[in-house]
Amino acid sequence: MRVAFVAKGGSGKTTVSSLFIRYALSQGKQVTAIDGDMNQHLSAALGLKEEGLNIKSLGNNEARLREILGTNHAYLTSIDQMIESTPAGEGSHLFTSQSQSPVWDEFAYKDENLRFLTAGTFKNENMAETCYHTYTGAVTMFLNHFIDSSDELVVVDMTAGSDPYTSGMFSRFDAVVLVLEPTLKSMAVYDQCMQYGKDYGIPLYVVANKVEDESDLEFIREKVGDDLITHLGSSKFVRQQERGVWANIETLEPENLNALHTVLEKVMNTPKDWDKYQKLGETFHKIKAEGWGNVFCGGDLMQQIDPNFSYAKAAQELGV
Secondary structure, three states, X not given: OEEEEEEOOOOOHHHHHHHHHHHHHHOOOOEEXXXXXXXXXXXXXXXXXXXXXXXXXXXXXXXXXHHHHHOOOOOOOOHHHOOOOOOOOOOOOOEOOOOOOHHHHHHOEEEOOEEEXXXXXXXXXXXXXXXXXXXXXXXXXXXXXXOOOOOOEEEEEOOOOOHHHHOOHHHHOOEEEEEEOOOHHHHHHHHHHHHHHOOOOOOEEEEEEEEOOHHHHHHHHHHHHHHEEEEEEOOHHHHHHHOOOOOXXXXXXXXXXXXXXXXXXXXXXXXXXXXXXXXXXXHHHHHHHHHHHXXXXXXXXXXXXXXXXXXXXXXXXXXX
């Protein structure tokens, strides 16, 4: 199951997503965690520290990622024409959490049930040269070729705001978790996500964060209704963690631990639909091709779509 964590900046998105990842691991889940935020704080929030900083990032090495994923794609006339939304097809490098892959060897930090990857961030030589979509686009490439099962988790800590919707990246997930704090600015992000995502059928689950009392909770509930699935309150556990004092996730306050359990149950019970995933991927590939890709690459990128390829069939063949 694939889940993206989104929020207004400062709402606690990275903190909540890292707690969720740690809780899922404590429940025996296989987790692929990806830091897709420009600020790149997820590795520290997970306690990986140097291990998470020393891996090769997807975004800073996009050319190598394209080489691995698309060199043998039968419907690509040139690897240089592979863009972030290019769907997998005959000859594409598809991989699972259990398979051997250069993607894992070159881009991932591995520790028991956790695989950690990062979109990367700007280096001095990249400043003013490109926007961060280049980096999140590399994550999209990864997601378009990774075949996950309904029993494992792919968790991406996304860029702040509604950008995952406006870029179409939200379509690469089974569900989106929106972390909201009880403020009008945070509510505005909810409105944007609902507006941009309403026609595509990707479930949006709201988690209220920084809730101090019932009035905070009611403020959010009045706005989002049944989209609110749970809430987290103040946490001594989190404050201690942010000061470098680490403890087992099971010692998190019971009410906050129950909230993480609710999120995990909600995500794991979301239906996985490879056919919808494929259809939405082709829809947004068409938008990108006609919007800028055809001109940028000098060709009709809709010709990259393999009419005989099926993600559902590929998942079955790979045993997931």
